[in-house]
Amino acid sequence: MLGITGLFITLFAQPNRPAFREHYKEATRLYKLKEPTIETDSIALALFLKIAIHNLESTSSIAVDCFIKAGNIHQSYQRFSQANELYYKAIYINNKNVKSVVANYEAYLYLGSSFYFTNRIDSAQFFFEAASDIVVTNQNKKQLPEQDRLYNSLGAIYYESANYLQAKNYFTKALESSSSANDNYEELYTGAQSNIANCLMKLNQYDSALYIFKSLAPNEQQKNIVRQNKAHSYFELGMYDSALTIYQSLPLQNSFSSLLVLTDMGRIYMNRKQWQQAEIIFDSAIARHKNISKELKNKEEALAYFYRSMLAEEQGFLDEAITWNNEALQEVHLNFTWKNNDDLPQNVSQTVSPITLFRILHTKSLLLFKKYNQSKQKSYLAASLAACRKAIETANFIKLNFDNDEAKLFFNDNYQKSYNEAINIAYTATVTNDKYAEDYFYILENYKGSVLHQNLKNVQLKSTVQLPDSIKRREKEIKQLLALYTTRINQNTVEKEAQALQKKLLSLQVELSRLQKKYDQDGTYNLYKNQQSTNKLTLNNVQSQLDGNTALVNYYASDNHIYSLVITKNKLRLEKIITDSAFWQSYKTFTNEVYNYEEGKRYEGAIASARLYEYLIAPVIETAGACDNWVIIPDGFLYYLPFEALMKNAETKNYLLLSKTISYHYSFALLLEKSTHHTGGENKGTVAFAPYILSDKNIKASNLPELPLSGEELKEISTNIYTGSKASKQAFMKKAMQYPVIHLATHASAGSYNSSNWIQFYPSDSIDLNNKLSVHEIYNLDLHQAELVILSACETGGGENAAGEGLLSLSRAFMYAGADGIVSTLWKTEDKVTAFLMQRMHYYLKQKISPKKALQIAKKDLLNDKTIGAQYKTPNYWANFIYAGKLKSKPKESQLWWWGVGFFLIAIASFIVYRKRKKASSIM
DSSP: OOOHHHHHHHHHTOOOGGGHHHHHHHHHHHHTOSSOOHHHHHHHHHHHHHHHHHTTTTOHHHHHHHHHHHHHHHHHTTOHHHHHHHHHHHHHHIIIIIOOHHHHHHHHHHHHHHHHHTTOHHHHHHHHHHHHHHHHHTTTSSOOTTHHHHHHHHHHHHHHTTOHHHHHHHHHHHHHHSOTTSTTHHHHHHHHHHHHHHHHHHTTOHHHHHHHHHHOOOOHHHHHHHHHHHHHHHHHTTOHHHHHHHHHHSOOOSSHHHHHHHHHHHHHHHHTTOHHHHHHHHHHHHHHHHHHHTTOOOHHHHHHHHHHHHHHHHTTOHHHHHHHHHHHHHHHBTTOOOOSTTOOOSOTTSBSOHHHHHHHHHHHHHHHHHHHHHHOOHHHHHHHHHHHHHHHHHHHHHHHTOSSHHHHHHHHHHTHHHHHHHHHHHHHHHHHOGGGHHHHHHHHHTTTTHHHHHHHHHHHHHTTOOOOHHHHHHHHHHHHHHHHHHHHHHHOOOHHHHHHHHHHHHHHHHHHHHHHHHHHTSHHHHHHHHHTTSOOOOHHHHHHTOOTTEEEEEEEEOSSEEEEEEEOSSOEEEEEEEOOHHHHHHHHHHHHHHHSOOTTOOOOOHHHHHHHIIIIIHHHHHHHTTOSEEEEEOOGGGGGOOGGGOBSOTTTTOBGGGTOEEEEOSOHHHHHOOOOOOOSOSOOSEEEEETTSSOOHHHHHTTOOOOTTHHHHTTTOOSOEEEGGGSOHHHHHHHGGGOSEEEEOSOEEOOOTTSOOEEEOOOOSSOHHHHEEEHHHHHTOOOTTOSEEEEOSTTTTOEEEETTTEEEEHHHHHHHTTOSEEEEESSOOOHHHHHHHHHHHHHHHTTTOOHHHHHHHHHHHHHHOTTSOGGGSSHHHHTTEEEEEOOOOOOOHHHHHHHHHHHHHHHHHHHHHHHHHHHOOOOO
């Protein structure tokens, strides 16, 4: 067989131009062979290169095509640098002479593929995105070739970035882009379905994944890969015998897929405590990796080291486990070489797999912490905490590059245990030395409320990006349509219609992902977005913004403990509270009493309330007791707890409400975020909506009762009150964005994040979508004019509990939309009590009293009012109303002076300006 160099010499010695057409025809035939050989590919490669070079001037389109096909041949033999050089030549010639959309699309697609296989994920994503942009601009024309491959490749990118929800969308899109008329459709179908099932496994939906794998009928080439994936499903479900039976029957070829088989088999033996067998398997996997990948770093080899580390730990060889873990860390990071046990990589973005890097770093912190507990050497504790911080930094990097909330929320939920362990390490370190309190604070702030904070910052940042208005309008339209289709799917019981809506929803999610990349291409946006990857707020920053009368109480709920961090202007205290059976009994009793009240039934929650006070309030009194203003940042199940209803003594009814002004928030960063509401608008007052004030035929048809006392809530409001049919959803959408205070006195429902969270307006017709404002729609509102939103409906502060983010409630949605503060309810309201509290609150708001203080005084008025029966004065009637909002500190005297100077300078500048103007691949 002639070598490639020999072919170059022979062919270029015969520059017979009329023969080029025959050469091109022959090269294309060889290129398309179903079973090419090294010899046929070598001949095709030489022909393509000869034709390309001799057609650079005359017929450049042929040169472009030949360079691309020659690049593909190089890529099929893993000669990636040679392939890339040819793709770049094709792009250069095409942009200069040909201007072919298809040629650029193909070159970008194959460049992306080449970079992906060499673990240069950033470059791969750039070119895949460039190819996808061409698809979007070309969508009304003829379909471009291999779009299924493009979407499959983008799915693989998102999969490696741990965004499994979006990866699943792209794999589904790949399936939709393939035609059943294609010769290789069955292969494409099997590959896409297999990839979708892999995403489901990562989303912990193992049964659904296994169902897909069992339903597939792969060809001979794909059979073993599908069987391997099926075995992995069995493994994740804990069905080790079934998994091992399949694994042992698979041929162990010298490929990456066989390495996955080995690592899973090793893990099975490890779980069965068959140490020697597991060790042999893992060592075999590592040896095979080195043989296949050579010097190329890859995730699978890193995982083989990682599981070898876990095995050593299981056997009690802690030092060996740390060594293996460092080897894993070195393999997964592109620019890291370890020398000492506490060495860590610098830039977390320089990795072949961010999610694998996160797992390895977190496990390293646990190993070092275990070493500290054994040796009591503080150097190990410091090293463990440093690894914790680096793991959290990696988690931030991962979440920041997700393009949807669901993926971020899933990440927090899936890795909640990791955050629990990190908090425990930071707490232990802080107990030994106060200087580590900053590390505890860092971990806390980069978990709690981080998704909401990132989104709010992202909205602000996007408003400054200089992109065409058409892109910004389309983004808004897509978000509105996503809200619409999501609501319709949740209400649709017809399977065929639901499937059609799901298809539309998927296309919109993918399109929104594409639009996000437009922002990512903006240099300013990217710079500031990356600066958000780590929350830079410090304890000193927080304390400097507090007055002497304010205490911040942050709770973190772990498996068997609650950690309380109390911050005042001059004090700081961190405590660990043990949640024993007595705590849980008290919590269950108290919440049951306040949430499930019945008219005429005696309140029996006083003793449980006092016990909870001892658990949760007594530990913070020493630090926070001198402060009257408390901001509580709950966590987990504590979001359901009205802290102001807790009392020190069950007999005296001395509720915390009577001595402390209580408000709530999700994190320190959100609490201290500067107000974003616009000042100087025409409307300064309150706008209120009470659609169910009187019954009529439409109210009756809605099957929701009238709320005659909702009008009493609004007695202190003089204008801008919309009642009955005037309180429509359309009126709200038109007026709400114009006022600093919004009051909604109506029905509401608190369901899960994706289903039945809504606020009811006047039922103008029988179509729910026209009369109910869903949580998805609220997220898309612009309420940066709103200083306060009052939701005096039922359960507006309740909802599904999301790890790190609190309750996914209507209240949180309004905060996401830009409102500074929210008054909401944790459980169903009683009409008379609601009317009294809201009327009194508005009375105090008119006197320029802050919302949290106004709500507190209104509740105290209720308790002191002798005209109100004693049965309405227990916490189950009044404690459901809570306020969550930003901390607004008064400017210092010096700040006021500078503000005046600033205003004077602005006035002078404006005058000067006025004067001048007058003058002038798949993961399967």
